[in-house]
Amino acid sequence: MMTTTHNSQIDVEQLQFRYPGADEAVLTGTDLTIEPGEFVAIIGGNGSGKTTLCKSFNGIIPHFYEGDVQGQVTVAGHEVSESSVAELSQHVGYVFQEFDNQLVSPTVFEEVAFAPMNYGHEDYRERVHRTLDLLDLGGLEDRFVWELSGGQKHLVALAAALSLDPAILVVDEPAAQLDPVNARETYDRLAMLNETHGKTVVTIEHQTEFIAEYCDSVVLVEDGIVSWKLPVEAALNRLEDLRGQDVHPPQVTRIAECVLDDARPLPVTLSDGLDLFTDYGSNTGARTDGSSKVNRTGKPVISFNNISHSYDTLRSGTKDVIDTLSLNIYPDERVVLAGSNGAGKSTLMQLVTGLETPDEGTVTVGGTDTEDVLPEQLAEEVVYVKQNPEEMFIDDSVRADVAHYLDDRDYPNVEQRVDEVIEFLDLENLQSRDGRLLSVGQQRRASLAIGLATNPSIILLDEPTGSLDLGSREEVSRTINRAGERVETVVIATHDLELAASWATRIVVLDDGDIIADGPPSDVFADLASLKQANLRPPQVVRLGTELGLTPAPLTVEAFTDRLNTASPSTETAKSPVEEQ
């Protein structure tokens, strides 16, 4: 069975690396030691060199990218510069951030068997079944990889990396691409591999809530060097260092930071937070947030009437995505469609654009049945900003993409209108670049600009904060708020409930193609049973508030600290965006 190789230490000494063709080095003299059996999180801002550092563990750096390299890396007793990627890969399993592109075989079995067969292991069948069983994936063997859900794909990528039974496992940003429930599942498996099978686990992560709960220690990478490696509690108390690298400390920690005024270490997990705040909870009176009012004016702008929608798969038969659902969305609402991956959020949005029409029932947009008009005509009112911004870049520069719609419809003074949108979203410096080559945060901004240029009255955003670090997330949230000023109705599909808490006036919870909760955020977040059913987790601050018996639970860190300070009314200046309504 799976055994621990005791010689699985990673030693990095004065590692410097510059990519071929780049002017500046990514790593500038890094030192790091990771002991066998550790569960380590590596954090750092975009471009800090954390992924490059991890790629030096299995030799992709410097064997695959032949850049300038100095210093020494030793992994499981092998000198990296002297060993081949093939040799090192038997000790280091690697799950890439874009795990979708890492799956190279049609079926799950072939994917997991890929590495053992490459190394000529005759027992590859047993290895595949053992690995799949270890990750509770038994039964998926014959499924096609493209028909799996995102969470399953990630676990299959993990299984493929584990199939050689490496002692070290590197996972790049598991929480960024997955919904929170799937991300937890991945972390639970990683914790099991670490505790039961003694594997060293290294994750690149920026969601500190996961780090606090699962990891032993944290490594901060800053401008190409490791600034520190600390045990998790001490690390997450270095608030300034974290913020300097665009890493959000956990919400509990942020609340404690505002509330505590002594030198005690700040709590980093929910349970630590509970112990600390129990005294505070008892003396806060119930106070309504005033956000429960729903102001619905006029006729619905989008209405789904008893719609059903399904699609065919090759080996799994017909799948119902939406099953007799009805929903009305009114002007000036900020609606969040919440639900885990596969709950039907994107399908609902596709139905509004007219690209898909329901199998049964009708969808009307501004009173028009989507079946009676072409998507091109609906596009004058509705804009759909896709989850994957790359699918929106159809020209070779951002500016051309923004102008495409206006040019095609022969609008007057196109240049001026494009300038205006580009300025509105601060894209002046990026406008001549190819959208595909921007960072994810910039891509989102550009895709939003493409949407706004059509001057729509309804804007649909699919997972706008997916796979973004803190800096880019805040940038996108600001952009959404600004976009809201120009557009009548904004609908966001997301599993990011922190975004929902701070932005929405109405949350619609979808599960398995059905609406299981619908109302203002404070009501929906109080409905824990529905959230659980939909595989959603309220933000940490809401869970903390609920555990402390605050009703309604505050939705943001600001609202929470505000509540804790109700004794002194003068501190009630920080208002949550929800209260600003």
Added chain:
Amino acid sequence: MTTLDALRDATSVEAIKSDLLRTAYENEGSFLHRLDPRVLLLWYVVFLFVPWLFYDMTVLLGLLAFVSVLAVLSRVSLFLVGLMAFTVVTTLGSYAVVTVFTGDPVAAVRALIPYTLKLTIISVSSLAVFSSMGPKTLSQGLRSLGIPRQFTFLITYGYRMLPVLFEEYHDLVNSFRLRSTAPDSPGRFRWRHYAYLLKLSVRAFYPMIFNVAKRSRVTVEAMEARGFSHSLNDEASTELRLADMQIRPIDVGFFVGSLLVVAALAFFF
């Protein structure tokens, strides 16, 4: 109108997509799928030559009937058959158009029918053989015939990417649609509408290629990290990959049987 609707449903992107995927993957129940890929490839090579040995129309029609039965047994995609029928008919039609200027079009078409028939026999046998082989068996077969693994892997990978490319392409065409203007009046038989869609479909290839190129970097790194290069020179790995292939009586029976059918056609007609 209902026939037109039915035709439109059958030729919708969604329908073609699942039809092609079914051809690529769902071949497990078909007769030819049970055969050894080496035997099938050899059979295919033989049938590339056989049609050229005959001039008699009856024999050629008999051969066409034989390979068509095999094609039906391998559940060939209707879309591909339709595409083939379309090219055969239009090719003959174009001969007729060209020969109007040089002489007697009917005679020219008649003279070219045997030639076209031979090409059709080869096309149908290609459809039958390659539809019945999944990516795995096809690359196994080629690998055992000495084709380098770099190439045979490309086949499996190509198959794996096929649905992803379909999806991506479809999404890009949709992105184009949402930002373009459809023609004001669709015209007779909606020809303007279809011409417009055709134009967008061509333009959507360009961004697709860029997106794929960008993504393949991760794929190559991931393959490297799981020993792909290692497998190229590893005897044990090659043996493992080819281990479950074996030639059984059914393979020999099929091959000999096919030759007997050809011999019978040649002898009796």
